[in-house]
Amino acid sequence: MAYIFMAVHHAAAGHREEIYRRMRDMAAGLAGTAGLIDIGPWLDAAGDRVIGLSMWESREAFEAAMPGSGVPNDTVHDGESRPREYFHLTDAAP
Numbered sequence: 001m002a003y004i005f006m007a008v009h010h011a012a013a014g015h016r017e018e019i020y021r022r023m024r025d026m027a028a029g030l031a032g033t034a035g036l037i038d039i040g041p042w043l044d045a046a047g048d049r050v051i052g053l054s055m056w057e058s059r060e061a062f063e064a065a066m067p068g069s070g071v072p073n074d075t076v077h078d079g080e081s082r083p084r085e086y087f088h089l090t091d092a093a094p
Contacts, residue, residue: 001058001090001091001092002037002055002056002057002058002090002091003055003056003057003058003059003061003062003088003089003090003091004053004054004055004056004087004088004089004090005052005053005054005056005062005066005069005070005086005087005088005089006051006052006053006054006086006087006089007051007052007070007084007085007086007087008049008050008051008052008084008085008086008087009023009049009050009051009052009077009080009084010048010049010080010081010082010084011048011049011050011079011080011081012048012079012080012081013048013081015079015080016043016048016050018079019041019050019079019080020041020043020050023040023041023050023052024040024041027039027040027041027052027054030054030065033065034061034064034065035056035057035058035060035061035062035064035065036054036055036056036057036061036065037055037056037057038053038054038055039052039053039054039055040052040053040054041053048081059088059090070086070088071086072085072086
């Protein structure tokens, strides 16, 4: 069953391109990771959001490669205006 992890970053004024660049660099560093199908950042054409999408062979592959990622919290990271939103998507019902 395929698995998609989506992270929504809310860029603070003037930080959208910086966040996009950091996410692009992170994606390049994960290339070749076991279970990773595709990864990369996307820009919201109508706003300040930078969306990170990664597709994995399974949630287990994601958890093994990025333990602890995608857990909702109240942290506002540097260059962001509010906490990140995380979505864990599957192609089939549990």
